[in-house]
Amino acid sequence: xxxxxxQIYDQPGFFLEVVLGGLMAGVLYSLVALGFVLIFKAxxxxxxxxxxxxxxxxxxxxxxxxxxxxxxxxxxxxVIMVALAFAIERLVLRPLVNQEGIVLFMATLGIAFFLxxxxxxxxGSEVYTLELGVPKDPLFILxxxxxxGVLINQLxxxxxxxxxxxxxxxxxxxxxxxxxxxxxxxxxxxxxxQSIGVPLNYIWLIVWSVAGIVAxxxxxxxxxxxxxxxxxxxxxxxALPVLILGGFTSVPGAIIGGLIIGVxxxxxxxxxxxxxxxxxxxxxxYVLALVFLLFRPQGLFGEKIIERV
Amino acid sequence: xxxxxxGQFKISxxxxxxxxxxxxxxxxxxxxxxxxxxxxxxxxxDYFYLAILIPFLILSLAAIGLNLLTGYCGQLSxxxxxxxxxxxxxxxxxxxxxxxxNLLVIFLMAGGIAALVGVVFGxxxxxxxxxxxxxxxxxxxxxxxxxxLRIKWFTNYTPSGSVSAPALDIFGYVFATPRQHYLxxxxxxxxxxxxxxxxxxxxxxxxxxxxxxxxxxxxxxGIPLLRTKLLAFAVSSFYAGVAGALWAFVYLGSWEPYAFxxxxxxxxxxxxxxxxxxxxxxxxxxxxxxxIVPILLNQVPAALGVPISTATxxxxxxxxxxxxxxxxxxxxxxxxxxxxQIGKEKLRLWPFPH
Amino acid sequence: MTTMYVPTxxxxxxxxxxxxxxxxxxxxxxxxxxxxxxxxxxRQGEIRAIIGPNGAGKSSMLNCINGFYxxxxxxxxxxxxxxxxxxxxxxxxQGIARTFQNIALFKGMSTLxxxxxxxxxxxxxxxxxxxxHWGPAQKEEIEHREFVExxxxxxxxxxxxxxPVGRLPYGLQKRVELGRALAAEPTLLLLDxxxxxxxxxxxxxxxxxxxxxxxxxxxxIALIExxxxxxxxxxxxxxxxxxxxxxxxxxxxxxRTDQRVIDAYLGVQH
Numbered sequence: 001x002x003x004x005x006x007q008i009y010d011q012p013g014f015f016l017e018v019v020l021g022g023l024m025a026g027v028l029y030s031l032v033a034l035g036f037v038l039i040f041k042a043x044x045x046x047x048x049x050x051x052x053x054x055x056x057x058x059x060x061x062x063x064x065x066x067x068x069x070x071x072x073x074x075x076x077x078x079v080i081m082v083a084l085a086f087a088i089e090r091l092v093l094r095p096l097v098n099q100e101g102i103v104l105f106m107a108t109l110g111i112a113f114f115l116x117x118x119x120x121x122x123x124g125s126e127v128y129t130l131e132l133g134v135p136k137d138p139l140f141i142l143x144x145x146x147x148x149g150v151l152i153n154q155l156x157x158x159x160x161x162x163x164x165x166x167x168x169x170x171x172x173x174x175x176x177x178x179x180x181x182x183x184x185x186x187x188x189x190x191x192x193x194q195s196i197g198v199p200l201n202y203i204w205l206i207v208w209s210v211a212g213i214v215a216x217x218x219x220x221x222x223x224x225x226x227x228x229x230x231x232x233x234x235x236x237x238x239a240l241p242v243l244i245l246g247g248f249t250s251v252p253g254a255i256i257g258g259l260i261i262g263v264x265x266x267x268x269x270x271x272x273x274x275x276x277x278x279x280x281x282x283x284x285x286y287v288l289a290l291v292f293l294l295f296r297p298q299g300l301f302g303e304k305i306i307e308r309v
Numbered sequence: 310x311x312x313x314x315x316g317q318f319k320i321s322x323x324x325x326x327x328x329x330x331x332x333x334x335x336x337x338x339x340x341x342x343x344x345x346x347x348x349x350x351x352x353x354x355d356y357f358y359l360a361i362l363i364p365f366l367i368l369s370l371a372a373i374g375l376n377l378l379t380g381y382c383g384q385l386s387x388x389x390x391x392x393x394x395x396x397x398x399x400x401x402x403x404x405x406x407x408x409x410x411n412l413l414v415i416f417l418m419a420g421g422i423a424a425l426v427g428v429v430f431g432x433x434x435x436x437x438x439x440x441x442x443x444x445x446x447x448x449x450x451x452x453x454x455x456x457x458l459r460i461k462w463f464t465n466y467t468p469s470g471s472v473s474a475p476a477l478d479i480f481g482y483v484f485a486t487p488r489q490h491y492l493x494x495x496x497x498x499x500x501x502x503x504x505x506x507x508x509x510x511x512x513x514x515x516x517x518x519x520x521x522x523x524x525x526x527x528x529x530x531g532i533p534l535l536r537t538k539l540l541a542f543a544v545s546s547f548y549a550g551v552a553g554a555l556w557a558f559v560y561l562g563s564w565e566p567y568a569f570x571x572x573x574x575x576x577x578x579x580x581x582x583x584x585x586x587x588x589x590x591x592x593x594x595x596x597x598x599x600x601i602v603p604i605l606l607n608q609v610p611a612a613l614g615v616p617i618s619t620a621t622x623x624x625x626x627x628x629x630x631x632x633x634x635x636x637x638x639x640x641x642x643x644x645x646x647x648x649x650q651i652g653k654e655k656l657r658l659w660p661f662p663h
Numbered sequence: 664m665t666t667m668y669v670p671t672x673x674x675x676x677x678x679x680x681x682x683x684x685x686x687x688x689x690x691x692x693x694x695x696x697x698x699x700x701x702x703x704x705x706r707q708g709e710i711r712a713i714i715g716p717n718g719a720g721k722s723s724m725l726n727c728i729n730g731f732y733x734x735x736x737x738x739x740x741x742x743x744x745x746x747x748x749x750x751x752x753x754x755x756x757q758g759i760a761r762t763f764q765n766i767a768l769f770k771g772m773s774t775l776x777x778x779x780x781x782x783x784x785x786x787x788x789x790x791x792x793x794x795x796h797w798g799p800a801q802k803e804e805i806e807h808r809e810f811v812e813x814x815x816x817x818x819x820x821x822x823x824x825x826x827p828v829g830r831l832p833y834g835l836q837k838r839v840e841l842g843r844a845l846a847a848e849p850t851l852l853l854l855d856x857x858x859x860x861x862x863x864x865x866x867x868x869x870x871x872x873x874x875x876x877x878x879x880x881x882x883x884i885a886l887i888e889x890x891x892x893x894x895x896x897x898x899x900x901x902x903x904x905x906x907x908x909x910x911x912x913x914x915x916x917x918x919r920t921d922q923r924v925i926d927a928y929l930g931v932q933h
Contacts, residue, residue, distance in 0.1 A: 046440050095639040102385070105440060106582055107638050109575075114631025117624040125620055234571070240444050276459070283455050286448035293437050293445065322808045323801065507796035511804060512779075512786040519769050519780050526767035529731060530847065531755030531784040540790070587771065 007271065017152075018270050019263055024156035026262020027163045028225070031218035033242040033254035034166070035211040040248045042183040042207040043093070044101065048108040051237060052115035053212060057081055058219030058228045059123040062130045074216075081212030084115075089204045097200075130223040159221040166217060167255060170210075174251070179206060187249070241289035261285045328506055345495060350488050358487035359560075365600045366491075366498045367555045372580040372592035373505050374548030379578075380586035381509055382541035383521025384434055388446035389549050390573035391453035394566060396423040396550025397557035398463050404475050405465060412479045416497075416554050423550020424543040426453075431542030435535045438524075450571055457566040473563035490559050497555065501548065506589050508544070517541055518587070579630055583637055585646025594645040602629060678899065679707035681740075682883050683728065683851060688737035690723055690907075697723040698734065698907045705851070710877055710884045712898035712915075714891075716928050719904040721887045722764055725853045728885070729761055730754040742850075756784060758850035762840045762857055764887075770829035774839050777828055778814060781846025782807045814842050818872060834865045841869075845876065852876070854886045858893060866890065870897055891929065895919065903928065 064073035246257025273280035400419035584595020730749035792800035
């Protein structure tokens with residue numbers, strides 16, 4: 001244990017690298033978690049299919065880019081995600097409108113599986129590389145402070161900027177627009193919102209479309225980093241611990257939760273993982289979330305649930 | 310007309326509480342058992358055993374385990390695969406490290422070890438509910454995946470990471486042919502299904518269902534919540550563990566940790582949802598359905614002259630399962646089991662309209 | 664196999680010593696004070712009504728008695744033992760049973776099974792016997808089934824015993840909930856608005872059941888109720904709460920003519 005602290009002290013530059021790398025990975029988790037939060041906030045549904053949506057969006061983008069320039073492909077993919085939102089609202093959400101949360105959760109499980117299969121049937125199941133035009137070579141910063149400098153990936157910086165921009169846009173959307181207000185009303189109480197005239201179906205369509213576009217952005221960034229492939233959907237499972245830390249209904253929570261998980265994972269893997277065989281990243285986030293749940297079941301930013309009889 | 314209950318009066322509570330109180334049901338189940346124990350061994354081919362019957366039976370057992378936890382006790386679990394893995398590896402290690410241990414004892418102990426692990430990962434259920442608990446079970450799933458992958462002791466330091474089970478030798482009788490495997494598994498599954506049914510129709514099942522329906526009220530009428538939930542985890546993991554050991558020893562023969570990964574957990578969850586939460590019969594229906602679809606997808610298009618690749622077949626599988634889950638949740642959230650019940654109600658009247 | 668109910672004690676009611684005493688109970692949630700310095704007692708064998716306007720803290724008081732809420736201040740003395748903090752299942756083990764304002768039945772189970780859950784504390788057979796369901800386990804199951812069937816006869820709900828309670832009308836659900844509470848053979852029965860939403864006939868039936876339980880088994884009953892006619896007719900003593908405070912405590916006649924009660928709650932002289 002102590003040797004770890006000695007290691008950090010010896011090579012602070014390396015430690016900073018690890019932290020920064022973790023932050024960058026965390027940003028990517030946050031992007032996926034954002035989609036979850038949006039849908040949960042506005043419709044109370046825990047969208048297990050968010051990961052599959054990320055994959056589907058990324059596949060659409062990368063395959064369309066084979067026949068058209070990036071901006072056209074991006075726009076076309078947005079249209080596809082909106083169409084998907086439309087289909088989901090019509091075929092799944094509307095028939096299940098008054099069911100309990102657990103039924104809707106299982107329905108999104110069904111959507112996830114369907115999208116996985118459908119996406120790969122439609123677009124193919126190989127690994128596709130996604131070229132975004134961002135230079136791949138790493139940068140060395142802070143060379144004056146740390147010997148040799150600290151390694152940063154330019155793609156990661158790009159991702160962080162994109163994520164930051166997205167959060168700002170979404171925050172403005174929720175707080176400042178009429179639609180945002182309606183979304184918050186729906187999240188609180190479907191029936192009450194309906195009774196004051198909020199058109200539920202329309203609202204859900206908007207939310208799922210926005211979540212779809214967020215998924216597209218997440219898929220774009222993840223895909224550029226890892227290549228577009230099936231495991232992308234599983235990556236989304238990682239967003240669950242993020243949500244637990246950050247709370248299911250908080251946008252800042254999703255960001256901070258993502259960063260914490262990203263950093264925590266990296267540090268655990270680099271400093272502890274090497275001692276017990278590696279591969280800790282697969283479960284560390286979940287165990288961290290689990291420990292968190294035991295002490296604070298509603299997450300960092302979530303709302304405490306009081307049970308009444 | 311055929312399925313009439315009139316004339317069947319119960320004159321004791323014991324008769325009323327029987328598993329199959331309606332005579333036609335009892336005859337039906339005896340017929341099925343007769344077919345299973347006598348008819349099938351006479352008629353089935355090896356392919357039938359290996360590709361359909363044995364996996365169906367073993368997965369039904371795992372589905373019963375999950376249904377007890379999620380369907381009857383209301384604790385959502387995405388970690389069934391992990392508990393199957395615990396059972397499989399426990400059985401393996403007992404078999405190769407403890408000499409001359411009876412295989413049946415090994416399976417029982419493997420189930421017991423899986424039960425203990427299940428209790429440990431079920432401890433959070435006192436504080437955590439619903440989706441959050443699902444995440445806790447995911448922690449179990451990924452952590453246990455990692456344990457069997459990285460801690461080489463469990464796989465006896467084999468270079469590839471995959472292990473092979475010893476032969477099924479019980480009291481000197483070796484179960485080697487598919488038919489013998491089938492009968493072995495059939496007996497175990499029937500006995501354990503009966504035990505599960507006994508549990509759910511007694512006080513334990515009622516306590517579980519009370520916790521599922523409204524745990525606050527359950528606590529207020531005196532049900533000890535933690536003990537009830539942990540018992541559900543223990544029994545559920547026991548069943549999953551035995552199923553895992555059977556899957557490894559009887560069906561696969563040799564395996565690696567991926568056989569019990571998150572995909573397996575989802576598969577069992579789907580069986581339980583499609584078959585019907587809170588129904589033992591539903592476990593069998595769901596397992597049968599999910600076992601059958603991949604086979605149909607392999608055979609039918611080729612038979613119709615439209616060959617599809619295995620990759621496409623597996624994608625189609627995903628699509629079909631996903632669509633079916635949604636379909637069932639919309640049309641009949643209680644799955645095949647409820648459809649079966651409705652069918653029986655209609656059969657009561659048939660051929661009369663009402 | 665008759666299922667006639669045989670009263671085990673004489674129809675003469677005897678009201679005994681104090682069974683439950685609440686002393687200076689105060690309860691708050693965050694900034695909201697639900698109860699302030701409430702003290703009263705309940706005697707063995709009596710029917711004690713707790714009345715008051717909505718939000719007066721009546722349900723909260725019951726929740727404190729059966730351990731669901733823990734008051735910040737004050738003590739509860741039950742069967743002579745002073746309690747600080749009791750968990751709900753401990754209260755149940757001590758013989759306190761209750762019904763709820765918004766029915767807390769197990770919607771996925773039938774009437775029979777719901778009432779059988781009330782017997783759970785008395786079922787002792789261990790896990791392995793349950794798994795085999797023969798011999799002692801089966802015998803125990805049948806014994807409890809017999810007891811529950813007597814309750815079902817008493818409450819006249821034989822025809823719905825196998826119906827999932829989620830499908831029953833409100834009045835019948837309330838009756839089933841009473842049955843579940845009775846199944847535990849409680850010493851103290853807490854009823855939270857047992858007649859809410861019922862018509863006159865259903866109320867008469869419910870009154871009859873409550874009186875029968877009290878007379879035949881000597882069960883002490885604490886009853887929250889809004890129907891003044893019912894309260895005046897069947898209760899021995901009444902406690903009146905308003906904004907979390909006790910404003911009156913006495914026989915129905917005393918309470919009905921108390922000016923404070925009239926101002927706060929009754930309105931016109933009842």
